[in-house]
Amino acid sequence: MSTSNTHIAIRESLHKRILAGEWGLGDRIPDEVDLAAEYGCARTTMNRALRALADDGLIIRKRKGGTRINPLPIRKLTLPLPSMREQVETSGAEYRHHTLERVLKIPPSSIRTRLRLEPEAEACYLETMHLADERPHALETRWINMSVVPDVLEAPLDDISVNEWLLKKSPYTTGDAAFAAVNADGKTATALEVDSGAALFTFDFTTRTGDKCITTAKLYFRVGHQVFSKF
Amino acid sequence: MSTSNTHIAIRESLHKRILAGEWGLGDRIPDEVDLAAEYGCARTTMNRALRALADDGLIIRKRKGGTRINPLPIRKLTLPLPSMREQVETSGAEYRHHTLERVLKIPPSSIRTRLRLEPEAEACYLETMHLADERPHALETRWINMSVVPDVLEAPLDDISVNEWLLKKSPYTTGDAAFAAVNADGKTATALEVDSGAALFTFDFTTRTGDKCITTAKLYFRVGHQVFSKF
Protein backbone atom coordinates (compact mmCIF):
# COMPACT_ATOMS: atom_id res chain seq x y z
CA MET A 1 0.00 0.00 0.00
CA SER A 2 2.74 2.41 0.81
CA THR A 3 4.93 3.83 -1.89
CA SER A 4 7.04 6.31 0.05
CA ASN A 5 6.38 7.10 3.63
CA THR A 6 6.66 10.84 3.56
CA HIS A 7 4.01 12.83 5.38
CA ILE A 8 3.26 14.55 2.08
CA ALA A 9 2.68 11.39 0.10
CA ILE A 10 0.57 9.99 2.91
CA ARG A 11 -1.48 13.17 3.14
CA GLU A 12 -2.13 13.16 -0.59
CA SER A 13 -3.06 9.52 -0.57
CA LEU A 14 -5.57 10.06 2.22
CA HIS A 15 -6.86 13.18 0.50
CA LYS A 16 -7.63 11.13 -2.60
CA ARG A 17 -9.29 8.39 -0.62
CA ILE A 18 -11.53 10.93 1.06
CA LEU A 19 -12.49 12.55 -2.24
CA ALA A 20 -13.09 9.15 -3.76
CA GLY A 21 -15.75 8.67 -1.14
CA GLU A 22 -14.15 5.77 0.66
CA TRP A 23 -15.74 7.13 3.83
CA GLY A 24 -19.03 8.99 3.95
CA LEU A 25 -19.52 12.48 5.28
CA GLY A 26 -19.24 12.43 9.05
CA ASP A 27 -17.90 8.89 9.10
CA ARG A 28 -15.12 7.90 11.37
CA ILE A 29 -11.89 6.82 9.74
CA PRO A 30 -9.32 4.45 11.29
CA ASP A 31 -7.25 5.87 14.09
CA GLU A 32 -3.66 6.99 13.84
CA VAL A 33 -2.18 3.72 15.01
CA ASP A 34 -4.09 1.64 12.48
CA LEU A 35 -3.42 4.01 9.60
CA ALA A 36 0.25 4.13 10.51
CA ALA A 37 0.32 0.34 10.40
CA GLU A 38 -1.48 0.33 7.06
CA TYR A 39 0.98 2.78 5.54
CA GLY A 40 3.95 1.28 7.34
CA CYS A 41 5.04 4.53 8.94
CA ALA A 42 5.49 5.81 12.46
CA ARG A 43 2.51 7.25 14.27
CA THR A 44 4.30 10.60 14.38
CA THR A 45 4.36 10.72 10.62
CA MET A 46 0.73 9.73 10.27
CA ASN A 47 -0.13 12.33 12.88
CA ARG A 48 1.49 15.03 10.83
CA ALA A 49 -0.33 14.01 7.69
CA LEU A 50 -3.67 13.94 9.48
CA ARG A 51 -3.00 17.26 11.19
CA ALA A 52 -2.46 18.85 7.79
CA LEU A 53 -5.76 17.47 6.51
CA ALA A 54 -7.47 18.78 9.62
CA ASP A 55 -5.93 22.22 9.04
CA ASP A 56 -7.41 22.14 5.55
CA GLY A 57 -10.79 21.41 7.04
CA LEU A 58 -11.22 18.02 5.40
CA ILE A 59 -11.38 16.08 8.62
CA ILE A 60 -12.21 16.81 12.23
CA ARG A 61 -10.14 15.27 14.99
CA LYS A 62 -11.11 14.81 18.60
CA ARG A 63 -9.40 13.02 21.40
CA LYS A 64 -11.23 9.84 22.19
CA GLY A 65 -13.78 10.77 19.53
CA GLY A 66 -11.45 9.78 16.73
CA THR A 67 -11.06 11.28 13.30
CA ARG A 68 -14.08 11.94 11.13
CA ILE A 69 -14.76 13.25 7.65
CA ASN A 70 -15.91 16.85 7.95
CA PRO A 71 -19.58 16.78 6.90
CA LEU A 72 -19.29 20.45 5.93
CA PRO A 73 -15.90 20.70 4.29
CA ILE A 74 -15.30 24.36 5.05
CA ARG A 75 -12.62 25.32 2.65
CA LYS A 76 -10.54 28.31 3.44
CA LEU A 77 -9.34 31.12 1.28
CA THR A 78 -5.89 32.42 1.98
CA LEU A 79 -4.86 35.71 0.53
CA PRO A 80 -1.86 37.88 1.11
CA LEU A 81 -2.55 41.18 2.83
CA PRO A 82 -2.63 43.58 -0.08
CA SER A 83 0.54 45.60 -0.43
CA MET A 84 0.02 48.38 -2.92
CA ARG A 85 3.55 48.27 -4.22
CA GLU A 86 3.48 44.53 -4.84
CA GLN A 87 0.01 44.60 -6.30
CA VAL A 88 0.98 47.20 -8.84
CA GLU A 89 4.40 45.84 -9.66
CA THR A 90 3.25 42.25 -10.16
CA SER A 91 0.75 43.56 -12.67
CA GLY A 92 3.71 44.90 -14.60
CA ALA A 93 3.04 48.57 -13.95
CA GLU A 94 5.25 51.10 -12.24
CA TYR A 95 4.32 51.94 -8.69
CA ARG A 96 4.29 55.42 -7.24
CA HIS A 97 2.45 57.02 -4.40
CA HIS A 98 1.60 60.54 -3.55
CA THR A 99 0.75 61.99 -0.16
CA LEU A 100 -2.30 64.22 -0.49
CA GLU A 101 -2.69 65.22 3.10
CA ARG A 102 -0.99 64.75 6.45
CA VAL A 103 -2.48 66.60 9.38
CA LEU A 104 -3.14 66.29 13.07
CA LYS A 105 -6.80 66.51 14.00
CA ILE A 106 -9.53 65.11 16.19
CA PRO A 107 -10.95 62.02 14.49
CA PRO A 108 -14.66 61.27 14.18
CA SER A 109 -16.04 59.04 16.89
CA SER A 110 -16.09 55.94 14.71
CA ILE A 111 -12.34 56.21 14.25
CA ARG A 112 -11.79 57.15 17.88
CA THR A 113 -13.51 53.94 18.90
CA ARG A 114 -11.46 51.85 16.53
CA LEU A 115 -8.18 53.33 17.70
CA ARG A 116 -9.38 53.33 21.31
CA LEU A 117 -8.48 56.97 21.81
CA GLU A 118 -9.50 59.31 24.61
CA PRO A 119 -12.16 61.84 23.67
CA GLU A 120 -10.55 65.02 22.29
CA ALA A 121 -7.33 63.15 21.56
CA GLU A 122 -5.80 64.06 18.25
CA ALA A 123 -4.62 61.58 15.65
CA CYS A 124 -2.68 61.82 12.42
CA TYR A 125 -4.85 61.77 9.32
CA LEU A 126 -3.16 60.71 6.14
CA GLU A 127 -4.48 60.55 2.63
CA THR A 128 -2.43 58.77 0.01
CA MET A 129 -2.97 58.07 -3.65
CA HIS A 130 -1.42 54.89 -5.00
CA LEU A 131 -0.61 55.06 -8.68
CA ALA A 132 -0.02 52.41 -11.31
CA ASP A 133 1.79 53.84 -14.32
CA GLU A 134 0.71 57.31 -13.14
CA ARG A 135 -2.96 56.34 -13.16
CA PRO A 136 -4.98 56.05 -9.93
CA HIS A 137 -4.90 52.57 -8.47
CA ALA A 138 -6.27 53.13 -5.00
CA LEU A 139 -7.03 55.92 -2.59
CA GLU A 140 -6.02 55.38 1.00
CA THR A 141 -7.42 57.25 3.98
CA ARG A 142 -5.69 56.45 7.23
CA TRP A 143 -5.67 57.44 10.88
CA ILE A 144 -2.63 56.83 13.01
CA ASN A 145 -2.48 56.66 16.79
CA MET A 146 -0.04 59.39 17.90
CA SER A 147 0.55 57.84 21.30
CA VAL A 148 1.99 54.75 19.62
CA VAL A 149 3.82 56.43 16.74
CA PRO A 150 4.47 60.03 17.83
CA ASP A 151 6.88 60.93 15.04
CA VAL A 152 4.71 60.01 12.10
CA LEU A 153 4.35 63.68 11.17
CA GLU A 154 8.07 63.77 10.41
CA ALA A 155 8.23 60.44 8.61
CA PRO A 156 9.84 60.65 5.17
CA LEU A 157 7.13 59.37 2.87
CA ASP A 158 8.72 59.94 -0.49
CA ASP A 159 10.45 56.66 -1.05
CA ILE A 160 8.44 54.37 1.11
CA SER A 161 4.72 54.44 1.82
CA VAL A 162 3.23 54.99 5.26
CA ASN A 163 2.46 51.34 5.47
CA GLU A 164 6.04 50.31 4.86
CA TRP A 165 7.27 52.98 7.27
CA LEU A 166 4.88 51.83 9.97
CA LEU A 167 5.88 48.21 9.52
CA LYS A 168 9.47 49.02 10.40
CA LYS A 169 8.62 51.55 13.05
CA SER A 170 5.94 49.67 14.89
CA PRO A 171 5.26 46.13 13.74
CA TYR A 172 1.82 44.83 14.54
CA THR A 173 0.89 41.55 16.06
CA THR A 174 -2.78 41.31 15.11
CA GLY A 175 -5.44 43.09 13.19
CA ASP A 176 -8.75 42.82 11.45
CA ALA A 177 -9.80 43.48 7.93
CA ALA A 178 -12.97 43.78 5.93
CA PHE A 179 -13.82 43.85 2.25
CA ALA A 180 -16.89 45.66 1.00
CA ALA A 181 -18.34 47.65 -1.89
CA VAL A 182 -19.47 51.28 -1.84
CA ASN A 183 -20.67 53.85 -4.31
CA ALA A 184 -18.04 56.51 -4.91
CA ASP A 185 -18.86 59.85 -3.40
CA GLY A 186 -17.97 63.01 -5.28
CA LYS A 187 -14.58 63.62 -3.76
CA THR A 188 -13.44 60.02 -4.01
CA ALA A 189 -14.71 59.75 -7.55
CA THR A 190 -12.74 62.80 -8.59
CA ALA A 191 -9.57 61.51 -6.95
CA LEU A 192 -9.86 58.12 -8.62
CA GLU A 193 -11.01 59.64 -11.91
CA VAL A 194 -14.23 57.67 -12.06
CA ASP A 195 -17.89 58.64 -12.28
CA SER A 196 -19.61 59.60 -9.10
CA GLY A 197 -21.59 56.62 -7.85
CA ALA A 198 -19.26 54.06 -9.41
CA ALA A 199 -18.98 50.81 -7.46
CA LEU A 200 -15.68 50.78 -5.62
CA PHE A 201 -14.09 47.81 -3.95
CA THR A 202 -12.92 48.75 -0.47
CA PHE A 203 -10.56 47.22 2.04
CA ASP A 204 -10.64 48.31 5.66
CA PHE A 205 -8.09 47.26 8.20
CA THR A 206 -6.86 48.03 11.68
CA THR A 207 -3.57 46.88 13.14
CA ARG A 208 -2.69 46.34 16.77
CA THR A 209 0.28 45.41 18.85
CA GLY A 210 -0.78 43.86 22.08
CA ASP A 211 -3.73 45.96 23.23
CA LYS A 212 -2.66 49.19 21.54
CA CYS A 213 -4.17 50.16 18.22
CA ILE A 214 -1.63 51.47 15.76
CA THR A 215 -3.54 52.50 12.71
CA THR A 216 -6.76 52.07 10.83
CA ALA A 217 -7.12 52.64 7.12
CA LYS A 218 -9.54 52.35 4.27
CA LEU A 219 -8.56 51.67 0.69
CA TYR A 220 -10.81 52.55 -2.24
CA PHE A 221 -9.73 50.68 -5.33
CA ARG A 222 -10.18 51.80 -8.88
CA VAL A 223 -13.19 50.41 -10.69
CA GLY A 224 -12.76 46.85 -11.85
CA HIS A 225 -10.31 45.87 -9.17
CA GLN A 226 -10.51 42.24 -8.08
CA VAL A 227 -8.97 40.22 -5.33
CA PHE A 228 -8.06 36.75 -6.50
CA SER A 229 -7.35 33.62 -4.58
CA LYS A 230 -7.05 29.90 -5.07
CA PHE A 231 -8.35 27.24 -2.74
CA MET B 1 14.68 31.02 29.90
CA SER B 2 12.12 28.35 29.28
CA THR B 3 8.85 28.26 31.15
CA SER B 4 7.10 25.39 29.45
CA ASN B 5 8.55 23.69 26.46
CA THR B 6 5.51 23.41 24.31
CA HIS B 7 5.90 24.24 20.65
CA ILE B 8 3.19 26.86 21.14
CA ALA B 9 4.89 28.65 24.01
CA ILE B 10 8.19 28.56 22.16
CA ARG B 11 6.61 29.92 19.00
CA GLU B 12 4.99 32.75 20.90
CA SER B 13 8.19 33.56 22.71
CA LEU B 14 10.12 33.75 19.46
CA HIS B 15 7.33 35.75 17.87
CA LYS B 16 7.65 38.34 20.62
CA ARG B 17 11.41 38.46 20.33
CA ILE B 18 11.11 39.06 16.61
CA LEU B 19 8.57 41.83 17.08
CA ALA B 20 10.68 43.35 19.83
CA GLY B 21 13.37 43.77 17.23
CA GLU B 22 15.94 41.47 18.77
CA TRP B 23 17.07 40.72 15.24
CA GLY B 24 16.91 43.15 12.36
CA LEU B 25 15.05 42.61 9.12
CA GLY B 26 16.87 40.02 7.06
CA ASP B 27 19.15 39.03 9.90
CA ARG B 28 19.99 35.47 10.59
CA ILE B 29 18.79 33.99 13.85
CA PRO B 30 20.44 31.11 15.72
CA ASP B 31 19.97 27.69 14.21
CA GLU B 32 17.61 25.03 15.48
CA VAL B 33 20.17 23.24 17.57
CA ASP B 34 21.25 26.38 19.42
CA LEU B 35 17.71 27.60 19.97
CA ALA B 36 16.67 24.17 21.20
CA ALA B 37 19.53 24.28 23.69
CA GLU B 38 18.55 27.78 24.77
CA TYR B 39 14.94 26.77 25.36
CA GLY B 40 15.87 23.39 26.74
CA CYS B 41 13.76 21.45 24.31
CA ALA B 42 14.34 18.84 21.65
CA ARG B 43 15.28 19.97 18.18
CA THR B 44 12.05 18.41 16.87
CA THR B 45 10.05 20.74 19.06
CA MET B 46 12.02 23.80 18.05
CA ASN B 47 11.65 22.76 14.44
CA ARG B 48 7.90 22.69 14.76
CA ALA B 49 7.82 26.13 16.36
CA LEU B 50 10.04 27.59 13.66
CA ARG B 51 8.07 25.91 10.91
CA ALA B 52 4.92 27.58 12.19
CA LEU B 53 6.60 30.97 12.17
CA ALA B 54 7.77 30.32 8.63
CA ASP B 55 4.22 29.40 7.60
CA ASP B 56 3.09 32.73 8.99
CA GLY B 57 5.67 34.43 6.86
CA LEU B 58 7.65 35.89 9.76
CA ILE B 59 10.85 34.05 8.96
CA ILE B 60 12.41 32.41 5.95
CA ARG B 61 14.21 29.12 6.33
CA LYS B 62 16.75 27.61 3.99
CA ARG B 63 18.93 24.57 4.31
CA LYS B 64 22.48 25.59 4.92
CA GLY B 65 21.40 29.21 4.64
CA GLY B 66 19.86 29.19 8.07
CA THR B 67 16.81 31.01 9.35
CA ARG B 68 16.34 34.71 8.70
CA ILE B 69 13.83 37.38 9.62
CA ASN B 70 11.59 37.99 6.64
CA PRO B 71 12.40 41.53 5.50
CA LEU B 72 8.92 41.77 3.96
CA PRO B 73 6.64 40.16 6.50
CA ILE B 74 3.83 39.15 4.22
CA ARG B 75 0.86 38.63 6.43
CA LYS B 76 -1.94 36.46 5.21
CA LEU B 77 -5.66 36.74 5.52
CA THR B 78 -7.56 33.53 6.00
CA LEU B 79 -11.25 33.49 5.45
CA PRO B 80 -13.76 30.71 5.26
CA LEU B 81 -15.33 30.15 1.87
CA PRO B 82 -18.68 31.85 2.22
CA SER B 83 -21.52 29.43 2.82
CA MET B 84 -24.82 31.24 2.51
CA ARG B 85 -26.57 29.17 5.13
CA GLU B 86 -23.88 29.69 7.73
CA GLN B 87 -23.47 33.35 6.93
CA VAL B 88 -27.13 34.01 7.46
CA GLU B 89 -27.61 31.78 10.47
CA THR B 90 -24.60 33.08 12.35
CA SER B 91 -26.04 36.56 11.95
CA GLY B 92 -29.06 35.30 13.85
CA ALA B 93 -31.44 35.34 10.90
CA GLU B 94 -33.37 32.49 9.38
CA TYR B 95 -31.99 31.10 6.15
CA ARG B 96 -34.06 30.17 3.16
CA HIS B 97 -33.30 29.92 -0.51
CA HIS B 98 -35.42 29.99 -3.57
CA THR B 99 -34.63 28.63 -6.99
CA LEU B 100 -35.54 31.22 -9.61
CA GLU B 101 -34.46 29.37 -12.70
CA ARG B 102 -32.99 26.03 -13.72
CA VAL B 103 -32.53 25.46 -17.40
CA LEU B 104 -30.24 23.81 -19.89
CA LYS B 105 -28.72 26.20 -22.39
CA ILE B 106 -25.61 27.14 -24.29
CA PRO B 107 -23.49 29.35 -22.05
CA PRO B 108 -21.80 32.55 -23.21
CA SER B 109 -18.21 32.13 -24.28
CA SER B 110 -16.77 33.52 -21.06
CA ILE B 111 -18.49 30.77 -19.12
CA ARG B 112 -17.63 28.16 -21.71
CA THR B 113 -13.99 29.02 -21.28
CA ARG B 114 -14.16 28.82 -17.54
CA LEU B 115 -15.88 25.44 -17.57
CA ARG B 116 -13.69 24.28 -20.46
CA LEU B 117 -16.66 23.16 -22.51
CA GLU B 118 -16.82 22.27 -26.18
CA PRO B 119 -18.41 24.92 -28.40
CA GLU B 120 -22.19 24.36 -28.61
CA ALA B 121 -22.14 22.23 -25.48
CA GLU B 122 -25.02 22.95 -23.16
CA ALA B 123 -24.70 23.59 -19.44
CA CYS B 124 -27.14 23.93 -16.60
CA TYR B 125 -27.89 27.51 -15.64
CA LEU B 126 -29.19 28.06 -12.14
CA GLU B 127 -30.35 31.22 -10.47
CA THR B 128 -30.90 31.18 -6.75
CA MET B 129 -31.96 33.81 -4.25
CA HIS B 130 -30.59 33.44 -0.74
CA LEU B 131 -32.83 34.97 1.89
CA ALA B 132 -32.20 36.10 5.44
CA ASP B 133 -35.45 36.39 7.37
CA GLU B 134 -37.27 36.49 4.04
CA ARG B 135 -35.26 39.47 2.82
CA PRO B 136 -32.76 39.21 -0.04
CA HIS B 137 -29.26 38.37 1.14
CA ALA B 138 -27.54 37.38 -2.05
CA LEU B 139 -28.34 36.49 -5.63
CA GLU B 140 -26.47 33.56 -7.10
CA THR B 141 -26.04 32.86 -10.79
CA ARG B 142 -24.38 29.57 -11.54
CA TRP B 143 -23.38 27.36 -14.44
CA ILE B 144 -22.87 23.66 -13.96
CA ASN B 145 -20.93 21.30 -16.19
CA MET B 146 -23.38 18.63 -17.33
CA SER B 147 -20.66 16.19 -18.29
CA VAL B 148 -19.50 16.09 -14.68
CA VAL B 149 -22.87 16.27 -12.95
CA PRO B 150 -25.44 15.02 -15.47
CA ASP B 151 -28.36 14.69 -13.06
CA VAL B 152 -28.34 18.24 -11.70
CA LEU B 153 -31.61 18.98 -13.49
CA GLU B 154 -33.32 16.45 -11.25
CA ALA B 155 -31.58 17.46 -8.03
CA PRO B 156 -33.99 18.18 -5.19
CA LEU B 157 -33.19 21.76 -4.26
CA ASP B 158 -35.86 22.47 -1.69
CA ASP B 159 -34.07 21.49 1.48
CA ILE B 160 -30.47 21.88 0.47
CA SER B 161 -28.93 24.44 -1.83
CA VAL B 162 -27.18 23.60 -5.08
CA ASN B 163 -23.88 24.18 -3.40
CA GLU B 164 -24.56 21.69 -0.66
CA TRP B 165 -25.93 19.21 -3.18
CA LEU B 166 -22.88 19.57 -5.41
CA LEU B 167 -20.54 19.11 -2.47
CA LYS B 168 -21.98 15.70 -1.75
CA LYS B 169 -22.39 14.73 -5.37
CA SER B 170 -19.09 15.85 -6.70
CA PRO B 171 -16.58 17.16 -4.16
CA TYR B 172 -14.00 19.48 -5.58
CA THR B 173 -10.30 19.43 -5.06
CA THR B 174 -9.35 22.95 -6.09
CA GLY B 175 -10.81 26.17 -7.26
CA ASP B 176 -10.33 29.88 -7.61
CA ALA B 177 -12.23 32.79 -6.27
CA ALA B 178 -12.40 36.53 -6.72
CA PHE B 179 -13.98 39.40 -4.85
CA ALA B 180 -15.02 42.57 -6.62
CA ALA B 181 -17.54 45.38 -6.67
CA VAL B 182 -20.07 46.18 -9.40
CA ASN B 183 -22.94 48.57 -9.92
CA ALA B 184 -26.24 46.73 -9.84
CA ASP B 185 -27.92 46.41 -13.22
CA GLY B 186 -31.68 46.75 -13.46
CA LYS B 187 -32.58 43.08 -13.14
CA THR B 188 -30.18 42.40 -10.29
CA ALA B 189 -31.27 45.54 -8.48
CA THR B 190 -34.91 44.48 -8.67
CA ALA B 191 -34.14 41.01 -7.42
CA LEU B 192 -32.13 42.31 -4.47
CA GLU B 193 -34.57 45.12 -3.82
CA VAL B 194 -31.97 47.87 -4.11
CA ASP B 195 -31.65 50.91 -6.32
CA SER B 196 -30.27 50.42 -9.77
CA GLY B 197 -26.60 51.33 -9.75
CA ALA B 198 -26.09 50.44 -6.09
CA ALA B 199 -22.61 49.14 -5.28
CA LEU B 200 -22.78 45.38 -4.83
CA PHE B 201 -20.11 43.19 -3.36
CA THR B 202 -19.54 40.16 -5.56
CA PHE B 203 -17.89 36.81 -5.11
CA ASP B 204 -16.95 34.68 -8.10
CA PHE B 205 -15.73 31.14 -7.85
CA THR B 206 -15.04 28.09 -9.92
CA THR B 207 -14.51 24.60 -8.56
CA ARG B 208 -12.60 21.74 -10.12
CA THR B 209 -11.82 18.14 -9.44
CA GLY B 210 -8.62 17.13 -11.09
CA ASP B 211 -8.76 18.78 -14.51
CA LYS B 212 -12.53 18.83 -14.84
CA CYS B 213 -14.44 21.99 -14.05
CA ILE B 214 -17.56 21.35 -12.03
CA THR B 215 -19.23 24.69 -11.64
CA THR B 216 -18.72 28.42 -11.74
CA ALA B 217 -20.88 30.89 -9.90
CA LYS B 218 -21.24 34.55 -9.10
CA LEU B 219 -22.80 35.90 -5.93
CA TYR B 220 -24.19 39.41 -5.68
CA PHE B 221 -24.56 40.43 -2.06
CA ARG B 222 -27.07 42.87 -0.67
CA VAL B 223 -25.82 46.43 -0.15
CA GLY B 224 -23.67 46.86 2.91
CA HIS B 225 -22.38 43.31 2.97
CA GLN B 226 -18.86 42.93 4.33
CA VAL B 227 -16.40 40.11 4.52
CA PHE B 228 -14.51 40.15 7.78
CA SER B 229 -11.26 38.52 8.75
CA LYS B 230 -8.63 38.67 11.43
CA PHE B 231 -4.92 38.38 10.87
Place this chain on the structure above:
DNA sequence: TAGTGGTCTAGACCACTCA
Protein backbone atom coordinates in the same frame (compact mmCIF):
# COMPACT_ATOMS: atom_id res chain seq x y z
C1' DT C 1 32.15 20.04 0.94
C1' DA C 2 30.20 21.14 5.02
C1' DG C 3 26.43 23.27 7.48
C1' DT C 4 21.66 23.69 8.13
C1' DG C 5 16.91 22.57 7.82
C1' DG C 6 13.57 18.51 6.60
C1' DT C 7 11.95 14.43 8.01
C1' DC C 8 11.41 9.70 9.97
C1' DT C 9 11.41 6.54 13.96
C1' DA C 10 10.21 4.36 18.34
C1' DG C 11 8.73 5.15 22.58
C1' DA C 12 6.62 7.70 26.19
C1' DC C 13 3.36 10.48 28.84
C1' DC C 14 -0.40 13.55 28.91
C1' DA C 15 -5.15 15.66 28.11
C1' DC C 16 -9.33 15.56 26.54
C1' DT C 17 -13.84 13.52 26.00
C1' DC C 18 -17.00 9.86 25.00
C1' DA C 19 -19.57 6.24 26.91
Place this chain on the structure above:
DNA sequence: GAGTGGTCTAGACCACTAT
Protein backbone atom coordinates in the same frame (compact mmCIF):
# COMPACT_ATOMS: atom_id res chain seq x y z
C1' DG D 1 -12.63 4.71 33.10
C1' DA D 2 -10.64 4.03 28.82
C1' DG D 3 -9.66 5.23 24.06
C1' DT D 4 -7.82 8.54 21.01
C1' DG D 5 -5.32 12.46 19.56
C1' DG D 6 -1.54 15.94 21.14
C1' DT D 7 2.92 16.40 22.07
C1' DC D 8 7.81 15.76 23.63
C1' DT D 9 12.26 13.29 23.29
C1' DA D 10 16.61 11.52 21.49
C1' DG D 11 18.69 9.95 17.75
C1' DA D 12 19.39 9.21 12.94
C1' DC D 13 19.78 10.01 8.00
C1' DC D 14 18.83 12.80 4.10
C1' DA D 15 18.57 16.94 0.86
C1' DC D 16 19.52 21.17 -0.30
C1' DT D 17 22.62 25.01 -0.97
C1' DA D 18 25.93 28.55 0.48
C1' DT D 19 30.65 29.07 0.51
